[in-house]
Amino acid sequence: xxxxxxxxxxxxxxxxxxxxxxxxxxxxxxxxxxxxxxxxxxxxxxxxxxxxxxxxxxxxxxxxxxxxxxxxxxxxxxxxxxxxxxxxxxxxxxxxxxxxxxxxxxxxxxxxxxxxxxxxxxxxxxxxxxxxxxxxxxxxxxxxxxxxxxxxxxxxxxxxxxxxxxxxxxxxxxxxxxxxxxxxxxxxxxxxxxxxxxxxxxxxxxxxxxxxxxxxxxxxxxxxxxxxxxxxxxxxxxxxxxxxxxxxxxxxxxxxxxxxxxxxx
Numbered sequence: 001x002x003x004x005x006x007x008x009x010x011x012x013x014x015x016x017x018x019x020x021x022x023x024x025x026x027x028x029x030x031x032x033x034x035x036x037x038x039x040x041x042x043x044x045x046x047x048x049x050x051x052x053x054x055x056x057x058x059x060x061x062x063x064x065x066x067x068x069x070x071x072x073x074x075x076x077x078x079x080x081x082x083x084x085x086x087x088x089x090x091x092x093x094x095x096x097x098x099x100x101x102x103x104x105x106x107x108x109x110x111x112x113x114x115x116x117x118x119x120x121x122x123x124x125x126x127x128x129x130x131x132x133x134x135x136x137x138x139x140x141x142x143x144x145x146x147x148x149x150x151x152x153x154x155x156x157x158x159x160x161x162x163x164x165x166x167x168x169x170x171x172x173x174x175x176x177x178x179x180x181x182x183x184x185x186x187x188x189x190x191x192x193x194x195x196x197x198x199x200x201x202x203x204x205x206x207x208x209x210x211x212x213x214x215x216x217x218x219x220x221x222x223x224x225x226x227x228x229x230x231x232x233x234x235x236x237x238x239x240x241x242x243x244x245x246x247x248x249x250x251x252x253x254x255x256x257x258x259x260x261x262x263x264x265x
Contacts, residue, residue, distance in 0.1 A: 027100040034096035039089035048081030062144035131179030139227045185239025
């Protein structure tokens with residue numbers, strides 16, 4: 001191949017690649033701007049202190065009378081509320097971030113595939129937020145009651161705010177990800193990795209696995225473990241039903257090219 005032919009070949013592929021990079025950059029900027037806007041709004045209302053009080057409320061409500069959370073680091077009273085505000089901004093802007101991701105990959109998808117992607121983006125966002133809300137409203141208060149019920153009377157609980165923030169953030173991530181079980185089931189079934197019949201056969205293994213995962217990733221109390229394992233089992237059943245529906249409504253139309261023949265994005 002001559003030097004001119006090589007140059008022509010590169011010129012034919014360079015422009016689309018650069019345009020994709022530019023589009024990716026623009027969508028990343030929009031996602032970051034959405035997070036920044038949410039962060040600024042939360043700074044004014046309810047404010048870092050208000051967000052921290054909301055986050056600490058489930059634990060403080062079950063502490064002994066007169067006990068409070070403490071700060072062992074000089075800058076913790078400022079730094080921790082700001083971290084919580086950033087975490088809340090990420091959650092608030094999550095729909096925009098996921099939409100930017102979907103908009104970037106959508107042009108390279110067929111119509112029947114787009115029918116699958118957008119519902120998965122929406123359901124992923126909702127399920128993650130539901131998992132976080134479930135943890136905040138039910139798991140943390142129940143866990144706090146359980147711990148205080150077994151704490152000796154001679155011990156005055158005064159948790160450190162940084163440790164509590166790290167602990168709660170870990171629980172939020174665990175429950176948020178765990179509530180994505182239906183999405184994972186649908187994707188595996190739609191990609192043909194497993195069939196719906198196999199998912200039903202694996203039900204017993206999943207239940208055992210859910211309780212093992214709950215025992216490993218949650219605090220060593222029965223309340224937290226059951227609060228994670230039982231919803232995971234219920235969501236697995238929901239995922240099986242959803243997989244049947246998605247597979248039925250996202251099949252490629254007759255005559256549409258196979259995935260391997262799809263033009264590059």
